[in-house]
Amino acid sequence: MSNQATLSLRKDWDGGVSPFGVSYGKMFMWFFLVSDALTFSSLLCAYGFMRHKFAGDWAVPNDVFTHFPFLHGDHPLAYVGFMTFDLIMSSVTMVLAVEAGHRLNKRQVAMWLFFTIIGGFIFVGSQCWEWYHFITGEASNQQYREYWMNGKHIIDPHFQGANLIVNAYTQLPTFGDFFFCITGFHGFHVFSGVIINIIMLIMVLNGVMEKRGHYEMIEKAGLYWHFVDLVWVFVFTFFYLL
C-alpha cells in the first residue's frame, strides 16, 4: 500500500500535471488571497494589541454606531447587521453565479453576477454612510470634549465626531485611526471587487466565456469576492461586536 502511495505521489509531482489538481490561474488567485489575508490579519493583530493595551479606555461600539437611516434614536449595531447581511447575501449570489457557470448557463451567470454587483454597491454606499456619521458624529452619548493637540489642552464643548487626530468617543486617537485604516482598506477591496465583477459581467454578456468553453474566470472573481466577505466577518466581530 505504501508502495502505491509513493507511486501516486511520484505521478503527481513528476510534471506534466498539476499536483494540486487546479489550473494555474486559480492556484495563484489562492496564493494572492493568502498574502492579502496576511495583510489584513496583521492589521487586526495590531488592533488587538492596542485594544488590550488601552483596555479600560477604549470606546464601546454599542455607543458609537447607533444610527439607522430614516429612524431616530439609538439602534445599536442594527445598521452594521444590515451591512453584514447584505455582504453574506451577495456572497451567496456570487456562489450561485459560479454554480451556474459550472452548468454553462450564460443567462443565469449574468443574472446572479448582476445581483452580486448590486449587493456590492449597497455595501460600499452603506460604508460611506457609516463613515459620514462617524466623522460628523450626532450621537447623544459623546463625552470627550477635551483633548490635547500640539501640546495644548483644548476644551471644545461643540466638538463632535471623529478624525485622525481626535475623536469624541474616547480620548485615544488610535480608535479613530484603526477604524479609518481597516474599514477603509476593506472598503477599497469591496470597491475593486465590484469593478472586477462588472468586468466579468461585461465579458459574460459578450460571450467571451462561452467561446472558451468554461466559466472559470467567474470562479476566480468569486474567490476574491468571498475573500472580501471573509474579511468583513472578522472586521465586524473585532470592531463592532467586541
Added chain:
Amino acid sequence: MDFFEEYKGYPNYEKAAIHDEAHGKVVRKKLWMVFWIMLVITIAELIIGSQFHFSEINKEYTFIFLTLVKAFFIVWIFMHLGDERRAMKYAIIAPYTLFIFYLAFMAITEGVYSKVIRDALVSMVLHQ
C-alpha cells in the same frame, strides 16, 4: 494558439468542475443551507452583542468562536476549498494558520503586558 495547448495530455483543469443539471440542484441546496446557517449565526451575534451583558472574557470567546465557524463555512463551502485536493488545502491553510495564530498570540500577550507596564507607570507618577 494557447500556450498550454502545446502540452498534449495536460489535463484541462478549467473544465474539471463542470456538472449537469441534477448535480447542480444538489449543490444549490447545500449553498442555501449554508446561507441560512450563516444568517442564524449573524443574528445570534447581533442579539448577544446588543442585548446581553455577560462577562467580558466569555463574550470574547463566544464571538471569536462564532466568527471562526462563519469563516470555515465561507472558505470551505463558498470558496470550494473543501472540494480541492488535500495538497492544495494544506498549501493554503497550513502556512497561514501557523503564522497568524503565532502573531495573534504575540500581539495579545504583548498588549496585555504593555497595559500592566502602563498602569504601573501611571500609578507611580500619581503617587509622587
